[in-house]
Amino acid sequence: MGASALTAGDSAAADLSRGQYLVEALAACDNCHTPRGPNGYDLSARFSGGSQTFAGKDYVARGSNISPDKETGVGDWGDDELSAAIVAGVGRDGQLAPAMPSDSYRALTNADRNAMIAFLRASPPVKAQPAPPQRHGSWSPHPAPGAEATFDEAALSDKIKRGLYVASIARCLACHSAEVDDAPDHVNGLGAGGKIFRTPAGVAVASNITTHPGKGVGAWSDDEIKRAVTQGLSRKGEALKPPMSTLAKAHFAKMSPDDLDALVAYLRTLPAKE
Structure with a gap:
């Protein structure tokens, strides 16, 4: 099939495949945002929030729910909001904790950033208890x-x-x-x-x-x-x-x-x- 014959459905599938690769193979989003069980990641609750607490000199945080659940996840976030969280470390309530490695994701091409967002949106929504109170502290990109x-x-x-x-x-x-x-x-x-x-x-x-x-x-x-x-x-x-x-x-x-x-x-x- 030539490039000129690529359908919208094919393009969407390609984006999801690329998004999955970026999320799973490179960015390793599960590492912070999926709870762990005795055998590793609990994929039945994928992206519902991590088990590990991250702490620095002025912050304490745990990976949040990034599944598309509308109440406890990011299901009602716009693409611009998700993009800001990924590459700028800014959430709806302001600056995220330094544990979110947004400075490492600044390099993402527009297409790759959009592919990651598409893959996260296509994952099953998981309702979860909100993360415990967090202190986000100060942050400067490196x-x-x-x-x-x-x-x-x-x-x-x-x-x-x-x-x-x-x-x-x-x-x-x-x-x-x-x-x-x-x-x-x-x-x-x-x-x-x-x-x-x-x-x-x-x-x-x-x-x-x-x-x-x-x-x-x-x-x-x-x-x-x-x-x-x-x-x-x-x-x-x-x-x-x-x-x-x-x-x-x-x-x-x-x-x-x-x-x-x-x-x-x-x-x-x-x-x-x-």
């Missing part, structure tokens, strides 16, 4: 260098830029950069690791993903980096700690080969940091 604004679709044809796009949406640099005052230091610590994660499985420290041959992944093969991203395994084949192991298996394992290749190519450009 997007990855080069991913501060909406990408043009044409930019994604460049492999390195596509890799940056993937790294931004998947929050690679937000998690793996050194921090100053609970915020990623992209000036001095881009990709250098050091961020501390406290999970039920224990404490984990984000690793160095720069090109440093000893401290980072400069000496790793492409396949070793891909295995860490998609299987949550170290260079020696040992299981990485959560949250990386969880994200790898539940989300990044679904990353397309092209996006994975582009991500590795981009990581190869990160200046070596100790």
Whole structure:
């Protein structure tokens, strides 16, 4: 079928498929917005609000209900409102807590942002108890260098830029950069690791993903980096700690080969940091 013969229904299906990929493989929205059971995500209550509480020096928050339920979710939100929440971190009641990684989503192309919204709207509505009272605190964006604004679709044809796009949406640099005052230091610590994660499985420290041959992944093969991203395994084949192991298996394992290749190519450009 030629492009000129594409029907409106085909186009909508393509948008939903792309939206599903972005939500599940890259943005990992379930990680914060779907409750967990003993066997992982409780998909019967998908997008009804997360189980984990996020806390910083001036905020406490839990992932909200982003299912299309009109009473307890976002079913009566307009596209502009959803877009503002995703890329600007602004909800109906004002600024969202810093736990919402909107600065990482600023790079989303218009088409990809719309596809994510379409997929969320197509998911089953789930009525849920409102999240407990939250303190949203102050927030200032810290997007990855080069991913501060909406990408043009044409930019994604460049492999390195596509890799940056993937790294931004998947929050690679937000998690793996050194921090100053609970915020990623992209000036001095881009990709250098050091961020501390406290999970039920224990404490984990984000690793160095720069090109440093000893401290980072400069000496790793492409396949070793891909295995860490998609299987949550170290260079020696040992299981990485959560949250990386969880994200790898539940989300990044679904990353397309092209996006994975582009991500590795981009990581190869990160200046070596100790």
